[in-house]
Each structure stands twice: as structure tokens, then as C-alpha cells.
Amino acid sequence: MNSVLQAKSATDALAQLRQVFESAVALLASRCAVDGHLDGRRVDERQVASFDLVWASAELLAAESVLRVLTDCDATELDRRLALTYAVEAIGSVISRLEGVFLEFDCSAPELQMLATSTDLRDLRLAICNGASLQQTGNALADCDGEIGRVDLGEELLMVQNQFRRFAADVVAPLAERIHRLDLTVPEALLTPLREMGLFGLSIPEEYGGVATGDLDSNMTMIVATEALSEASLAAAGSLITRPEILARALITGGTEEQKRKWLPRIALGDPLCAIAITEPDFGSDVASLSLRATRAQGGWHLDGAKTWCTFAGKAGLIMVVARTDPDRSLGHRGLSALLAEKPVYEGHDFEYEQGTGGRLTGRAIPTIGYRGMHSFDLSFQNFFVPDANVIGGEKGLGRGFYFTMSGMIGGRLQTAARASGVMRAAFRAALRYARQRKVFGSPLVSYQLTGAKLAKMAARLAASRQLAYSVGRLPSIGGAHTEASLVKLFACRSAEMITREALQIFGGIGYAEETSVSRYFVDARVLSIFEGAEEILALKVIVKGLLEQYLERQKAA
Numbered sequence: 010m011n012s013v014l015q016a017k018s019a020t021d022a023l024a025q026l027r028q029v030f031e032s033a034v035a036l037l038a039s040r041c042a043v044d045g046h047l048d049g050r051r052v053d054e055r056q057v058a059s060f061d062l063v064w065a066s067a068e069l070l071a072a073e074s075v076l077r078v079l080t081d082c083d084a085t086e087l088d089r090r091l092a093l094t095y096a097v098e099a100i101g102s103v104i105s106r107l108e109g110v111f112l113e114f115d116c117s118a119p120e121l122q123m124l125a126t127s128t129d130l131r132d133l134r135l136a137i138c139n140g141a142s143l144q145q146t147g148n149a150l151a152d153c154d155g156e157i158g159r160v161d162l163g164e165e166l167l168m169v170q171n172q173f174r175r176f177a178a179d180v181v182a183p184l185a186e187r188i189h190r191l192d193l194t195v196p197e198a199l200l201t202p203l204r205e206m207g208l209f210g211l212s213i214p215e216e217y218g219g220v221a222t223g224d225l226d227s228n229m230t231m232i233v234a235t236e237a238l239s240e241a242s243l244a245a246a247g248s249l250i251t252r253p254e255i256l257a258r259a260l261i262t263g264g265t266e267e268q269k270r271k272w273l274p275r276i277a278l279g280d281p282l283c284a285i286a287i288t289e290p291d292f293g294s295d296v297a298s299l300s301l302r303a304t305r306a307q308g309g310w311h312l313d314g315a316k317t318w319c320t321f322a323g324k325a326g327l328i329m330v331v332a333r334t335d336p337d338r339s340l341g342h343r344g345l346s347a348l349l350a351e352k353p354v355y356e357g358h359d360f361e362y363e364q365g366t367g368g369r370l371t372g373r374a375i376p377t378i379g380y381r382g383m384h385s386f387d388l389s390f391q392n393f394f395v396p397d398a399n400v401i402g403g404e405k406g407l408g409r410g411f412y413f414t415m416s417g418m419i420g421g422r423l424q425t426a427a428r429a430s431g432v433m434r435a436a437f438r439a440a441l442r443y444a445r446q447r448k449v450f451g452s453p454l455v456s457y458q459l460t461g462a463k464l465a466k467m468a469a470r471l472a473a474s475r476q477l478a479y480s481v482g483r484l485p486s487i488g489g490a491h492t493e494a495s496l497v498k499l500f501a502c503r504s505a506e507m508i509t510r511e512a513l514q515i516f517g518g519i520g521y522a523e524e525t526s527v528s529r530y531f532v533d534a535r536v537l538s539i540f541e542g543a544e545e546i547l548a549l550k551v552i553v554k555g556l557l558e559q560y561l562e563r564q565k566a567a
């Protein structure tokens with residue numbers, strides 16, 4: 010099968026799968042809707058099929074994104090091979106997931122069976138993913154510079170990428186291992202230069218002291234910088250702007266003009282650093298049930314209750330606390346508001362702050378297997394005073410904290426996909442280097458078929474994940490792209506787990522040693538599918554609902 014036929018065959022198979030996928034969406038929507046409206050209880054009764062549908066959607070989208078390189082005249086032969094490798098992998102996986110969805114409802118999908126058994130697909134699989142072909146792709150990788158999933162950034166973004174990659178390699182990487190192994194706090198030696206480089210202002214509009222000139226520009230710059238820093242360290246550098254990103258977007262969406270003018274320029278300077286306190290010991294995914302109380306006091310509010318997993322709360326001077334300002338719990342998320350709690354900066358793993366007015370805030374860092382440097386804290390608020398001026402949106406913002414937070418989360422999810430890309434890239438490059446230099450049974454590891462195949466599949470997934478993240482980052486208004494941002498986050502984070510796992514495996518025993526950076530990549534990557542919307546919650550509460558609702562809307566309009 011020549012390369013033209015391979016490209017045609019992959020493109021045709023994806024187009025057919027897209028049609029079957031739409032039938033699966035229609036099927037699930039018909040079972041989960043009541044009077045044309047989606048019923049959350051019915052979706053919950055079909056979680057397994059929903060999860061399969063979401064993964065089919067993510068893999069299909071990733072395959073479609075990466076396959077665009079086939080029409081890119083600047084793409085190399087290696088780019089094309091990797092695109093086809095991922096597409097073939099994805100086609101197999103999507104077929105199996107969609108079979109699961111149809112099976113769940115005891116329905117048959119003849120088009121799926123036809124595709125699964127077609128000779129074209131068989132020939133394509135044979136050409137791209139048999140052992141010898143994968144080894145050939147692995148050999149091509151062995152000679153490459155590790156630059157996988159090339160995206161056309163344009164001159165300005167390339168400069169940003171170079172600047173942050175240089176900083177990551179020269180300044181972050183030498184400190185990363187020590188911070189991780191000794192569980193140190195991110196030092197000023199990293200924070201000060203990053204402030205000077207404008208990192209904290211990347212998503213903040215120019216008129217409020219940042220450097221973003223538009224939604225698109227800010228997304229892309231944020232993705233590029235985050236990916237570059239995460240390659241050296243997810244925890245000590247690549248995640249530093251997640252919290253400012255969420256808080257700034259919440260302020261831009263819901264803050265009063267006075268609040269924007271006061272806080273955004275300061276957040277853009279990285280002074281104060283910020284933290285986000287949503288999760289509580291009893292409620293994480295179930296944000297609508299949050300219970301930390303805010304009660305009216307003279308000129309403001311008193312916060313009482315516990316938060317947990319509040320990352321960087323020690324170094325932060327400003328914490329966005331999502332609290333229940335309306336005691337009527339039946340209001341769910343409509344009783345929540347976002348309040349800005351100010352506090353002094355503390356180094357280390359514990360702090361206690363007395364406000365002088367009788368208010369108190371204590372914090373204790375939770376020991377974790379990875380993602381060390383910022384520390385994630387258990388917090389206890391007792392009679393903690395927050396002035397009226399610090400309620401996002403003022404009186405009009407009361408009860409709208411959930412919406413403001415979610416608007417921040419969209420950018421946060423895209424940013425998390427970029428974080429995942431950086432970690433994957435680091436793990437892949439480390440594995441490639443090691444496979445070239447390590448000799449087993451007298452030959453370099455990379456020369457063995459299975460190692461070549463592993464590297465080929467890792468690189469193919471990395472390329473697909475990058476293409477997907479950058480294509481969603483380029484959407485003109487990410488504010489409306491809730492489903493897409495969640496899909497990208499879901500796919501990239503799982504990919505980071507898979508790639509860091511394979512990288513560690515390629516290192517063998519030494520990969521399990523703390524002294525080897527792949528062990529850090531592995532434990533760091535594991536958290537990505539838990540925070541910023543756990544994988545299951547993104548799939549079941551955001552993405553599947555988005556897919557089914559879009560379908561029901563189209564039906565209504567037809």
C-alpha cells in the first residue's frame with residue numbers, strides 16, 4: 010500500500026467513523042432525553058456507555074487533528090508516519106468503544122462491523138502498525154531531534170517558545186530534582202525571573218496590566234509558555250500560572266471594574282501570587298454541594314469551615330474562596346459566591362494567620378507522591394473576615410461564584426493540556442535518549458523491535474495530543490468552547506500518564522530510582538487526570554452533556 014493510498018484509507022475510515030459516532034450520539038441522546046431535554050439522572054444510569062462515547066469522541070478528534078499534517082506541505086515524512094500511526098491506533102480503539110455503546114442498548118451497527126472487517130482498514134493496519142513498520146518509525150525517531158508534533162506557531166510565538174524553553178533548560182531543570190526530592194517550596198530564584206518575563210500576565214489583557222492583546226493571542230502564548238516550562242518541571246514552573254489564569258478569568262467575567270483595576274495588574278506582576286480554594290474534605294467533584302459558610306458581618310463576610318488541596322496557599326497573598334453566602338442549601342451552586350481572602354506570604358509546609366479582628370486561617374501541606382514545590386494545603390477558616398469589596402462582582406456577584414469559577418476553569422483546562430504536553434515531551438525525549446545509549450544483550454535498546462514500536466506509539470500519541478491542544482487553543486473564543494477544552498484536557502492528561510509510564514518502563518530499574526527524572530515525570534503526570542475536573546467528571550458531567558445537548562438542539566432546529 011503506497012503512502013497516497015494509506016492517507017486516503019485513513020481519512021476515509023475516520024470519515025466513516027465520524028458518521029457512526031453521530032449515530033451513537035443520537036442513540037444515547039434518545040435514551041437520555043425526556044421531552045427533548047437531557048435528563049441528568051438518565052445519563053447517570055448510562056455512565057459506562059457515556060464514558061465510552063466520550064473517549065470515542067476524544068480519540069476521533071485527536072486522530073482528525075493529527076491527520077491534517079497529511080495535507081501540510083511543510084510536514085516531514087516522519088510527521089506523516091506518526092500521524093498515520095496514531096490514526097490507525099485510534100481507529101481500532103474508537104471502533105471498540107462505539108461497539109460498546111451499541112452493545113449497551115442491544116443495538117447493532119452494521120456500518121461499524123463493515124468498517125472493522127474491511128480489507129482497506131486491514132491493509133492500512135498492516136502497512137502502518139505491524140512490527141516491522143513500527144520499528145521503521147522507531148528507527149526514524151532514533152535519528153530525530155525529539156521535536157514531535159510540530160505545530161506552525163509563527164514568528165512571535167516561536168520567540169516566546171524559545172525564550173521559555175531556554176529558561177526551562179538553564180534555570181528550572183537544574184533546580185527541579187532538588188525541589189521534588191526534598192519537597193522544597195518553589196524558590197524566588199525561579200519566581201523572580203518569571204515575574205520579570207511577564208509569565209503571570211500572559212492571560213491578562215493589556216488594558217489591565219497584562220500582555221494579552223486578545224483571547225486567541227493569550228491562549229496561544231499561555232499554551233506555548235506552559236508547555237515549555239512543564240517540560241522542565243510540572244510542579245515548580247509549568248503550573249505556576251494555573252491559579253492566576255483561573256482567578257484572572259473569573260475576575261474578567263464577573264468582577265466589577267474597580268476590582269479588575271485593582272487586582273488584575275497585580276496578578277499580572279505575580280505579586281501577590283494566588284491560590285484557588287474550591288475543594289472541601291466532603292465535596293470535591295460535587296461543587297454544587299460546597300458547604301464552607303460565609304455569613305454577613307459589619308462591612309463584609311466571615312468565613313468558617315474547611316477547604317482542602319488548596320495549591321500554593323502558603324506563598325499566595327490572595328486566595329479565591331468559593332463559599333456559601335446563602336445558607337439555603339437547596340439552592341445548590343446558586344448559593345455560592347467567590348470571595349478574595351487576603352493573607353501574608355508564608356514559606357514552608359504550615360502556617361497560622363491571626364487577623365487581629367479575631368479571624369484565623371491555618372494551613373497544613375498534604376504530603377504527596379509528586380507535584381511538589383507549591384504544596385497543596387488543608388485550610389481551616391475561623392471567623393475569617395473578607396470585606397464586601399472582595400466579593401467578586403459585589404452584591405450582583407452573590408450567588409454567581411460557581412459561574413465565575415467555571416469560566417476560569419475553561420482556560421485552566423486548556424492550560425492543563427499544555428502542562429501534560431510538556432511532561433510528555435520531557436518523558437519521550439528522555440526515553441529516546443536512554444534507548445539510544447543503553448545496551449542490552451550487546452545491542453542498543455533502540456535497535457530492538459519492541460522498543461522501536463513503543464517509541465513510535467509514544468511519539469504518535471504525543472503528536473496527536475499536541476495537535477489537538479493547539480487546534481483548540483486556536484479557536485477564536487475559548488469562552489464558548491467548554492466541551493472542546495474539556496476533551497483536550499481529558500485526552501492530554503491520560504496521554505501523559507501513558508507516555509510517562511512507557512518512558513519509565515524503557516529505563517528499567519533505574520527508571521524507578523528517584524535520581525532519574527522519568528520517575529518524577531511519572532508521579533507528576535498521575536495528578537493531571539485528577540484535578541481541574543477529574544477525568545470521570547469531565548466525561549460524565551461536561552463532555553457527554555455537551556455532545557448530547559448539541560445533538561438535541563440540532564434536532565429541535567431541524
Ligand SMILES: Cc1cc2nc3c(=O)[nH]c(=O)nc-3n(C[C@H](O)[C@H](O)[C@H](O)COP(=O)(O)OP(=O)(O)OC[C@H]3O[C@@H](n4cnc5c(N)ncnc54)[C@H](O)[C@@H]3O)c2cc1C
Pocket residue numbers: 284285286287288291292293294295317318319320321377380385536539540541542543544545546549
Ligand atoms: C495535587 C492536587 C492539587 C489540587 N489543587 C487544588 C486547588 O488548588 N484548589 C482546589 O480547589 N482543589 C484542588 N485539588 C482538588 C481536586 O480538584 C479534587 O481532588 C478533584 O476535584 C476531585 O475531588 P475529590 O478528590 O473530592 O474526589 P471525589 O469527588 O470524592 O471523587 C472520587 C472519584 O470518584 C469519581 N467520581 C466523582 N463523582 C462521580 C460520579 N458521579 N460518578 C462516577 N464517578 C465519580 C471522581 O472522578 C474520582 O475519580 C487538587 C488535588 C490534587 C490531588
